[in-house]
Amino acid sequence: MKKRILxxxxxxxxxxxxxxxxxxxxxxxxxxxxxxxxAHNLTxxxxxxxxLDAYMPINKxxxxxANLRTSTADFYTLGVQLRPKFALPVGELYLEDRVMARxxxxxxxxxxxxxxxxxxxxxxxxxxxxxxxxxxxxQPYSFKDADAMVLEPFNVIYRVEAFVRPKMSPWNIxxxxxxxxxYQVERVWQPMFYLGGxxxxxxxxxxxxxxxxxxxxxxxxxxxxxxxxxxxxxxxRC
Numbered sequence: 001m002k003k004r005i006l007x008x009x010x011x012x013x014x015x016x017x018x019x020x021x022x023x024x025x026x027x028x029x030x031x032x033x034x035x036x037x038x039a040h041n042l043t044x045x046x047x048x049x050x051x052l053d054a055y056m057p058i059n060k061x062x063x064x065x066a067n068l069r070t071s072t073a074d075f076y077t078l079g080v081q082l083r084p085k086f087a088l089p090v091g092e093l094y095l096e097d098r099v100m101a102r103x104x105x106x107x108x109x110x111x112x113x114x115x116x117x118x119x120x121x122x123x124x125x126x127x128x129x130x131x132x133x134x135x136x137x138x139q140p141y142s143f144k145d146a147d148a149m150v151l152e153p154f155n156v157i158y159r160v161e162a163f164v165r166p167k168m169s170p171w172n173i174x175x176x177x178x179x180x181x182x183y184q185v186e187r188v189w190q191p192m193f194y195l196g197g198x199x200x201x202x203x204x205x206x207x208x209x210x211x212x213x214x215x216x217x218x219x220x221x222x223x224x225x226x227x228x229x230x231x232x233x234x235x236x237r238c
Contacts, residue, residue, distance in 0.1 A: 030056045033235035035208065039073075041227025042216070044106075047073035049229065053182065061085055067182040075104040077183045091122035096130070100185065108139040113185045115157055123166040128159040128178075132185050156188040170200040181212075190214070198235075206235040 037049040049071045057063040062084050069077040079100040086093045095118055102111040117130020136150040159178035165171070176194035179186040186192065196210025209232050216226040 030054065031235050031237040033206075033208070033233055035231050035233030037229050037231035039227065039229035041214070042225075043227075044073040047071055049183075049231070051183070051231075051233070060087075065182075069183045074106040075102060077102045079182055081182075091120055094119050094121060096128070098132075098180075098185075100183075102184070103139075105139075110137040110139060111135075112137070115180065115185060117157055119159075121167070123168075124163050126159070126161045126163075126167075128157075130157050131155060132157050132180075134185070155185070157185060158188075161194075171198065173197040186214075189217075196231075204237055206237065208233050208235065 031054070033051075033053045033055075035049075035051040035053070037051065038046070039049055040046045049069055052068045053065065054067075055063065055065045062082075064083070065081045067077070067079040067081075077100065079098065082097045084095050096116070098113070098115040098117070100111075100113040100115075102113075104111065112135045113132055115130055115132035117128050119126065119128035132155045134152040134155065136152070138148050157178075157180045159176065159180060161174055161176035161178070163169075164173045174194070174196055176196075177191050178194070179188060179191050181192065181194075193213045193215075194210060196208065198206050198208045200206050211231070212229045213225075214227045216224045
């Protein structure tokens with residue numbers, strides 16, 4: 001019974017950001033981006049990812065973002081983030097409420113994550129820390145099989161990103177270490193490393209290129225290669 005209650009609460013968290021977004025005042029400023037990635041890891045071998053992202057600044061104190069990924073490795077990810085923001089004399093403080101659902105068809109599991117974090121954005125650095133909880137549900141699922149559901153009640157999430165130019169520059173390069181991105185949340189001992197950049201063609205179009213590396217057992221003195229991804233795409237801004 002306890003696990004059933006937790007699952008219903010978590011599903012409510014997953015749907016709440018969508019409901020909240022429908023009642024917020026609208027804004028004409030937004031961006032939509034499409035990315036294609038080639039990836040390889042020790043679990044799935046080689047595969048391709050196709051990402052569709054939408055960003056909407058509701059007002060100067062609040063924004064939201066939605067991310068959708070499909071993969072030839074037969075898994076699918078949907079994520080939503082809400083961010084209240086607070087301007088400081090230097091930089092910006094923000095809170096982030098993140099919900100993510102991942103359906104891994106080839107492994108017959110559903111993965112649901114809810115994360116809360118606090119971040120500090122400056123011209124050259126973005127730092128973020130928080131915690132998350134995860135529910136893993138096998139497919140197909142029946143309430144009679146409640147013991148098959150796995151609840152991970154606590155995990156630390158973090159992200160530290162540095163830019164070589166001010167963040168609003170028309171071109172930039174960034175370095176990042178994190179255990180969370182728009183499509184996955186790893187355990188605290190499993191960091192991912194990113195190198196990326198962008199170039200603004202004009203006021204509306206931006207192109208991006210990035211790479212990601214994930215090692216196996218980083219905090220267990222066994223930092224062998226696990227997986228990597230090369231990702232390219234374009235963003236349209238209004």
